[in-house]
Amino acid sequence: MQIQDNDLKLLRIFATIAQCGGFSAAQSVLNISASGISEYMAQLEARLGVRLCERGRGGFRLTDDGASLYEATQRLLGAVETFHMEAGAVRHRLQGVLRFGLIEATLTDLCSPLLPAIRTFGQAAPDVRLDLHIEAPSSMVQHVLDGRLHLAVGPFPTRTPGIAYTSLYREEQGLYCATAHPLSERANQQVPACELSGCRLAARSYLAEQELSLLHMSKAAATVDNVEGRAMLILSGNHIGFLPPHYAKPWVDRGLICRIDPDQYATHLDFDIITRNNAESTRVVQAFREHLLAAAAHSLAASKP
Missing domain, CATH: 3.40.190.10 (Periplasmic binding protein-like II)
Structure with missing residues (x-):
């Protein structure tokens, strides 16, 4: 299948429907009517020649083909976002979508570098849109490996092959x-x-x-x-x-x-920054990582008597 602009549009709509768990829930997110969503899905299924989801009295669910396509779509859209970041770097601009994961219940930790790092990075790179995911450590590892997350921060007591770990706090x-x-x-x-x-x-x-x-x-x-x-x-x-x-x-x-x-x-x-091993980071990912490490170093210095 040769990917064209319209295919990307259809895949983004499909991914949103899958994330929302159905057509009705996706309407407000997509700002598209139910009939419009049905039409777009019919176009995508005709383009691929497979049925992607079941919808009716039994509710909404992805077929096996739909679930496989959703996983592939997540990787594809992630690669497109990474391309936008790399294209911005050519023009010496930090832009694009940075997808990163965090473990929950860190906001009240005054020693955590996460909030100051997000603050300073947002000021330094206002054209970068942050896509924040709160997940369990095991999910973050998997999503960094498959490219759905550029990096993640959390406790990872078990070392996974293919993941690079940097101690944070x-x-x-x-x-x-x-x-x-x-x-x-x-x-x-x-x-x-x-x-x-x-x-x-x-x-x-x-x-x-x-x-x-x-x-x-x-x-x-x-x-x-x-x-x-x-x-x-x-x-x-x-x-x-x-x-x-x-x-x-x-x-x-x-x-x-x-x-x-x-x-x-x-x-x-022990909280680590994790990225995919041997993957060349974009300037946006490198910049955010540097802000995390700088904030952690500042927090550590401030805590010493």
Whole structure:
């Protein structure tokens, strides 16, 4: 299939429909009527000779061919965006769309370089549109590998072939329980690991083994790959779990949760910048990476006495 301008238009419409989960949800995003969307989809299916989605009383779903095309479309549109950035670099301009991923629940961390880096980069490159995706670490790795993300920032305890890792900063982690939990009465005292064996741990899915080892536990009662879900289980009073202190602070201040033996159960997450290995970065990606590293260095220097 030779890709023409109209094909790119149809593929962008198709990608939006897939992301929105149906024709109706995509109408407001595309600013196209339902009949118009149907017509565009009919053109794309006729162009390819396959049915891309099922829609009707059973709801909307991509066919196997549609799912495959959606993955290929994401890679193609990513390559087009990268071309725009490289073309801008020829004219010594930073422009295009920068697609990057972040783990959730970092905004309240005053030591994080993310917010200052985004601020200074936006001032230095006002013609670059930021396309920010909040994802789990495993998803970000996959999307950097397949080109859907130019780079990502998060904790990646497992090293994946094909990914380049650059250390960025550390985030403190503490062990918490609800004030309704039996441990809360002794939270500020020394709590031996043997006393935690009967507790139900809400572990991070990508760090479960590390947490179990630290607490001398054999298994977790729940695994959650996001901070909010873990906080919910802790607040229920049924589980203990690790949280970043900056994220836990509002509930600590309200007396809803407390930190358990901070001296013994203090750990951290290492945040890295990840990019695809051996991939030549555009000037836009290089510039954003430099802003991240500069902000991290400034934050580290400011935290030293």
